[in-house]
Amino acid sequence: MKKIFILSCFCIFAGIFFSGSEGHAQQLPQFSQYIFNGLNINPAYAGYKGAPYLQSSYRSQWSGFPGAPKTFSLSADLSANEGTMGFGASLLSDKLGPASTFSALLTYAYRLQMGYDSFLSVGVSGGVSEYAIDGTMFSPDEYNDPDIPEGKVNTFTPNLNTGVFFHTSRFYAGLSMFNLIGKKALEKESISLAYHDMHYYFTAGAMIFISDDVQFKPSVLIKEAKGSPTNYDINGMLLLMERLWLGASYRSNLGNGSESLQENLNNRNSIAAIVEIFATKQLRIGYSYDHNVNILSNLRNNSHEISVGYYIIPRDVRVHNPRWF
Incomplete structure (x- = not known):
C-alpha cells in the first residue's frame, strides 16, 4: 500500500509541476496577499497590529483545472500587557486532488522595545497537522484493488514553528522557520502521505512617503524548503488616502530544485494584481489575480484569491503611527 500511495502522490505532484506550478510539491501553501497577514508565515507577528484582528483567506489555484489546489486559512491575534505580548490562533486547510492537509496552531510572541520607534518580537507557534488521502477519488484500472483504500486514510503529527520580527513605523524584516518537528513521526507510519519538511521564510519591506x-x-519574500527551488516574491503596493491598496507581485524561483529539467521548465514565473480596500474602519477586503508567464502558461488556468480582515475594535483611518505591515 505504501508504494501505491507514494506513486499516486508523485503522479499528482509531478503533473502539477509540469503544468507550471509557482510552488512545489514539498512546499507549504502560500498566499499572494501574505503581506496583509504576516501571521501565516511568522509567529512573531502575533499582536503586531495592537487591536484584536481576524483574518481569513481563500485561494483557488488554476481555477477550473480538475483536482486543482484550494486553500483556506483563518487566524486571529491580539496584543496584551501594554503591547509586550501577542497571542494568536490559526487554522489552515489545503486540498490537492485526493490529498488534503489540515493544521491548527496556537501562537505566542514577546515584543521588546529596542529604541524610540523600533521593536523586536520573538514568537513560537505549536499545534497539530493532519495529512490525508481520499481513496474514493482514485480511478483504478481494476475494481476491488486491495492497495487502494475504500475511504479516507489519514495520519497526524505535531507541529512547531518559530520566528523573529523587527519593525519600525517605516521598515520591517522577519525570519521564521516552520515544521521544526513532526517529520520523524510521519516516517514511522505505514503509509506515506506527507511532505512535512522544514521551511525557512525571510521577509523585508518599507513604507515610503510620497x-x-x-x-x-515595496517588499520581498524569500522561501526555502528542502528539495525545492528557492522561491521569491517581489511586491509593490501603493496606499491611497490610507484606504485603498493597489499593487502587483512577481513570483519566481532560483531553479535549484530541479536541475534535471531544461531551464524553461525550471522557471515558475507568475505575476499577480492585488487590490485591498478598507470598506469601513473595521473591515478590509482584498482580491488578487495570478497569471502565469512561464513557458507552460497556456496549459493551465490562473488563480484567484480573496481575503477579509476585521478589527474587533474600530480602527481609526488616520492615526499618528499606523501599522501598515
Whole structure:
C-alpha cells in the first residue's frame, strides 16, 4: 500500500509541476496577499497590529483545472500587557486532488522595545497537522484493488514553528522557520502521505512617503524548503488616502530544485494584481489575480484569491503611527 500511495502522490505532484506550478510539491501553501497577514508565515507577528484582528483567506489555484489546489486559512491575534505580548490562533486547510492537509496552531510572541520607534518580537507557534488521502477519488484500472483504500486514510503529527520580527513605523524584516518537528513521526507510519519538511521564510519591506495621500510599500519574500527551488516574491503596493491598496507581485524561483529539467521548465514565473480596500474602519477586503508567464502558461488556468480582515475594535483611518505591515 505504501508504494501505491507514494506513486499516486508523485503522479499528482509531478503533473502539477509540469503544468507550471509557482510552488512545489514539498512546499507549504502560500498566499499572494501574505503581506496583509504576516501571521501565516511568522509567529512573531502575533499582536503586531495592537487591536484584536481576524483574518481569513481563500485561494483557488488554476481555477477550473480538475483536482486543482484550494486553500483556506483563518487566524486571529491580539496584543496584551501594554503591547509586550501577542497571542494568536490559526487554522489552515489545503486540498490537492485526493490529498488534503489540515493544521491548527496556537501562537505566542514577546515584543521588546529596542529604541524610540523600533521593536523586536520573538514568537513560537505549536499545534497539530493532519495529512490525508481520499481513496474514493482514485480511478483504478481494476475494481476491488486491495492497495487502494475504500475511504479516507489519514495520519497526524505535531507541529512547531518559530520566528523573529523587527519593525519600525517605516521598515520591517522577519525570519521564521516552520515544521521544526513532526517529520520523524510521519516516517514511522505505514503509509506515506506527507511532505512535512522544514521551511525557512525571510521577509523585508518599507513604507515610503510620497505625499499626504500617497505612500509606496515595496517588499520581498524569500522561501526555502528542502528539495525545492528557492522561491521569491517581489511586491509593490501603493496606499491611497490610507484606504485603498493597489499593487502587483512577481513570483519566481532560483531553479535549484530541479536541475534535471531544461531551464524553461525550471522557471515558475507568475505575476499577480492585488487590490485591498478598507470598506469601513473595521473591515478590509482584498482580491488578487495570478497569471502565469512561464513557458507552460497556456496549459493551465490562473488563480484567484480573496481575503477579509476585521478589527474587533474600530480602527481609526488616520492615526499618528499606523501599522501598515
